[in-house]
Structure formats: C-alpha cells, structure tokens
Amino acid sequence: MTTPPAHYGYGFVGYQNLHNDIYPAITASITPALQQPGKVVLVTGAGRGIGRSIALQYAHASVAAIVLCARTSSELDEVAVSIQKINSTIRVHKRPIDVTKDDAVKTLAQDVQRDEGRLDILVNNAGASAPWVHLTASDSSSWWNTFEVNLKGSYLFLQAFLSLLVLTAEKGNTTVDVVNVSSMGAHVVSPGASAYQISKLAVLRLSEFVNVEYGAKGVNTxxxxxxxxxxxxxxxxxxxxxxxxxxxxxxxxxxxxxxxxPRTWLAGRYVSATWDVDVLESMRDGIVKEDKLKMFMSV
Ligand SMILES: NC(=O)c1ccc[n+]([C@@H]2O[C@H](COP(=O)([O-])OP(=O)(O)OC[C@H]3O[C@@H](n4cnc5c(N)ncnc54)[C@H](OP(=O)(O)O)[C@@H]3O)[C@@H](O)[C@H]2O)c1
Incomplete structure (x- = not known):
C-alpha cells in the first residue's frame, strides 16, 4: 500500500503509533480511569458494526444507561442482550427508528428526557453510502439519501438533544460529549465517492458549528x-x-x-481512532496552539 498524503491525517501521530485493535489504554474492562458510572449514552447506528462496538465498550465502562438506535429491531435486541451480559445493571433503551425522520427523533428526545432526565454522551454514528459511481451514473435519490443519513441524521439528533446535553452539563457543572462519526474519506476526493465523502466533510464542519455555538455551554464535540x-x-x-x-x-x-x-482541547477537531491516545495527548499543546485538526483552506 502506498503512503497516503499528509493531509489525510492518517499518520498524524506517527506511523509507528497507529493501532489496528483495542489496547489497554482504551480498554474500560481493565483500565479503571475509563469507568463512567452515572452517565447516559445514546448511540445511533448501534445495531451492528462500529456502533455496536461503541455501545458494548460503554457497557464495560459501567455507564448508567445506553440508548440504542437503528432501524433493525432484531439487531438492537442482540446488542441489548450483549450489554446485559457484560453488566446487567445498565438500563438499555432500544429505539428502532430512522435517523432521518424528524418526528421520530424529537419523540425519542422527549422520552429520554422523561425516562433518564439527562444525556451525557451523544454518538452520531449511523451512516450510509451510495454506490461509488461517477456523477452521471449516480442515482439521485441514493446520492441524496447518503446526505440524509450522514448529515441530516446527525443534525436532527443535535437539534433534538442539545438542550438536554446543555442542561446535563449545567446541572452537573461538567462537560458532556458529542462524537460525530465522520471518516478519513472527508479528506479524500476519490472518483465515484462524491456523496459519501462530501457528506462526511460536512460532518466535520457541523462539529465545528456545535463547538462555536455550544462549547462554552459545556458541550465538547x-x-x-x-x-x-x-x-x-x-x-x-x-x-x-x-x-x-x-x-x-x-x-x-x-x-x-x-x-x-473533559478533553476540551479536542473540541471541534477531527481525530482518528487509530491514533495512539498517549501520543495524541503528548501533542496537545501543539494541536491547540496551531489550531490543528480543523478544516482550513490552504492559501
Ligand atoms: N467501516 C468503516 O471502515 C468506516 C470508515 C469510516 C467511517 N465509517 C462510519 O462509521 C459509521 C458506522 O458504520 P459501520 O461501518 O459500522 O456500518 P454498519 O455496520 O453497516 O452499521 C451502520 C449502522 O447505521 C444504521 N443506519 C443506517 N441507516 C440508518 C437510518 N436511516 N436510520 C437509523 N440507523 C441507520 C444501521 O442500522 P439499520 O440499517 O438497521 O438502520 C447500522 O446499525 C458510519 O457513519 C460510517 O460512515 C465507517
């Protein structure tokens, strides 16, 4: 494989400091500092793949409640059972909803407010991609659906849940977190990938907007x-x-x-799960001073 260009950020922490699998510093089951009791977490796209794994790792972190969203009920059922096997005290809420549906997301926000009264962590992870074909060969509804899931879905969850996130931060005099799952594809222009890569680029900017509008209110995005x-x-x-x-x-x-x-030094920035967290922390001052890991036009 050829080395990707620097602006993809792939080797940002150094190629020798990349990971392909979970390691002790980020493993809640063996690292007490990662325990997060009392927190309420919501993960979209939690039925399989990456979202499922995020939910299970939060179970290992002993959170109080996990809200699981995706359209496929049977997959949510499986994840809920797996969470309970890890920690049977965690309250699990399964919501088989489409993240692109405004009313469903708003109703969910009301229900989380009623049932849990707080939200500490929102993970906008649900994602979709149209087939990678050049523009003239693309199907417009499939192309636009990619934006609906990746961008509108994240926007709807922010619009519906930011009030509760801010309230949770204020009441606890603490920081709450939003993690918007983007992609390294946000930095790439691959022929055929316009829908997916542009939508993930927009997600980067969406995070920056959440940060400038709600960062001072305790929301770390x-x-x-x-x-x-x-x-x-x-x-x-x-x-x-x-x-x-x-x-x-x-x-x-x-x-x-x-x-x-609270990792507020990362607010509004792009990070990769493959970067070693200790090396990333050691780069903290330079990242903040030079305002790295954000989108700027090169001139
Ligand atoms: N895999 C990678 O290498 C990679 C790389 C970069 C970024 N990502 C990003 O990582 C995230 C997770 O993807 P994944 O790779 O784990 O894919 P996946 O295994 O296919 O999971 C996608 C999840 O999103 C849910 N979803 C899709 N459309 C939805 C909708 N309209 N409403 C509600 N939920 C919806 C799916 O559930 P239902 O179909 O049941 O709704 C599923 O739970 C995505 O944002 C993706 O773009 C992945």
Missing part, C-alpha cells in the same frame, strides 16, 4: 474517523476492502477514552 473496519457498510465498496484492517473494538475503546474526562 469531536469528529471521528473510526478506522477502516470490515463492516456491512465498509465492505460495500470493493476498492477500499484492502484498507479495512481495523477492528470495531478499536473505535469502541477510543470513543470511551474520548469521553472519560
């Missing part, structure tokens, strides 16, 4: 590349299959690490 993972979505496009070398557990652990303490 990051955009995340979850790694290259051989999931149903990832394997859809044949040309990228050789790059799917990471486990879903790597991302699950990384997200738990992100929210284990």
């Amino acid at each position: 990051v955009s995340l590349h979850p790694g290259g993972v051989p999931t149903a979505l990832g394997t859809q496009e044949e040309s990228i299959r050789p790059y799917l070398i990471d486990t879903a557990e790597l991302c699950g652990g990384f997200v738990v690490w992100l929210t284990a303490e």
Whole structure:
C-alpha cells in the first residue's frame, strides 16, 4: 500500500503509533480511569458494526444507561442482550427508528428526557453510502439519501438533544460529549465517492458549528474517523476492502477514552481512532496552539 498524503491525517501521530485493535489504554474492562458510572449514552447506528462496538465498550465502562438506535429491531435486541451480559445493571433503551425522520427523533428526545432526565454522551454514528459511481451514473435519490443519513441524521439528533446535553452539563457543572462519526474519506476526493465523502466533510464542519455555538455551554464535540473496519457498510465498496484492517473494538475503546474526562482541547477537531491516545495527548499543546485538526483552506 502506498503512503497516503499528509493531509489525510492518517499518520498524524506517527506511523509507528497507529493501532489496528483495542489496547489497554482504551480498554474500560481493565483500565479503571475509563469507568463512567452515572452517565447516559445514546448511540445511533448501534445495531451492528462500529456502533455496536461503541455501545458494548460503554457497557464495560459501567455507564448508567445506553440508548440504542437503528432501524433493525432484531439487531438492537442482540446488542441489548450483549450489554446485559457484560453488566446487567445498565438500563438499555432500544429505539428502532430512522435517523432521518424528524418526528421520530424529537419523540425519542422527549422520552429520554422523561425516562433518564439527562444525556451525557451523544454518538452520531449511523451512516450510509451510495454506490461509488461517477456523477452521471449516480442515482439521485441514493446520492441524496447518503446526505440524509450522514448529515441530516446527525443534525436532527443535535437539534433534538442539545438542550438536554446543555442542561446535563449545567446541572452537573461538567462537560458532556458529542462524537460525530465522520471518516478519513472527508479528506479524500476519490472518483465515484462524491456523496459519501462530501457528506462526511460536512460532518466535520457541523462539529465545528456545535463547538462555536455550544462549547462554552459545556458541550465538547469531536469528529471521528473510526478506522477502516470490515463492516456491512465498509465492505460495500470493493476498492477500499484492502484498507479495512481495523477492528470495531478499536473505535469502541477510543470513543470511551474520548469521553472519560473533559478533553476540551479536542473540541471541534477531527481525530482518528487509530491514533495512539498517549501520543495524541503528548501533542496537545501543539494541536491547540496551531489550531490543528480543523478544516482550513490552504492559501
Ligand atoms: N467501516 C468503516 O471502515 C468506516 C470508515 C469510516 C467511517 N465509517 C462510519 O462509521 C459509521 C458506522 O458504520 P459501520 O461501518 O459500522 O456500518 P454498519 O455496520 O453497516 O452499521 C451502520 C449502522 O447505521 C444504521 N443506519 C443506517 N441507516 C440508518 C437510518 N436511516 N436510520 C437509523 N440507523 C441507520 C444501521 O442500522 P439499520 O440499517 O438497521 O438502520 C447500522 O446499525 C458510519 O457513519 C460510517 O460512515 C465507517
């Protein structure tokens, strides 16, 4: 495989400091500092793949409640059972909803407010991709549906849940977290991938907007590349299959690490689950000083 250009961010922490699988510093079951009792977590796209792994790693982190969203009920059932096997005290809420439906998301927000009264962590992970074909060969509804799931879905959850997130931060005099799952594809222009890569680029900017509008109110928002993972979505496009070398557990652990303490120095920024967290922390001052890991036009 050839080395990707620097602006993809792949080797940001140094190629020798990349991970493909979960490791002790991000494994809640063996690292007490990652425990997050009392927190309420919501994960979209939680039925399989990366979202499922994020939910299970939060179970290992002993959170109080996990809200699971996706359209396929049977997959949510399986994840709920797996959570209960890890920790039977966790309250699990299964919501088989489509993230693109405004009313369903609003109703869910009312229900979480009623049932839990707080939200500490929102993970916008549900994702979709139109087939990778050049523009003239693309199907407009499939192209636009990619934006509906990746961008509108994230927007709807932010619109519906930011009030509760802010309230939770205010009441606890603490920081709450939003993790918007983007992709390294946000930095790439691959012929055929316009719908997916533009929608994931927009997610980066969406995170920056959440940060400038709600960061001072205690909402810490990051955009995340979850790694290259051989999931149903990832394997859809044949040309990228050789790059799917990471486990879903790597991302699950990384997200738990992100929210284990207020990491406001990452607010509004892009991070990759493949980056070693200790090396990333050691780069903190330079990242903040030079305002790295955000979108700027090169002039
Ligand atoms: N795999 C990779 O290598 C990779 C790389 C970069 C970024 N990502 C991103 O990682 C995220 C997770 O993807 P994955 O690879 O884990 O794929 P996956 O295994 O196919 O999971 C996608 C999840 O999103 C849910 N979803 C899709 N459309 C939805 C909708 N309209 N409403 C509600 N839920 C919906 C799916 O459930 P239902 O179909 O049941 O609704 C499923 O739970 C995505 O945002 C993806 O773009 C993945």
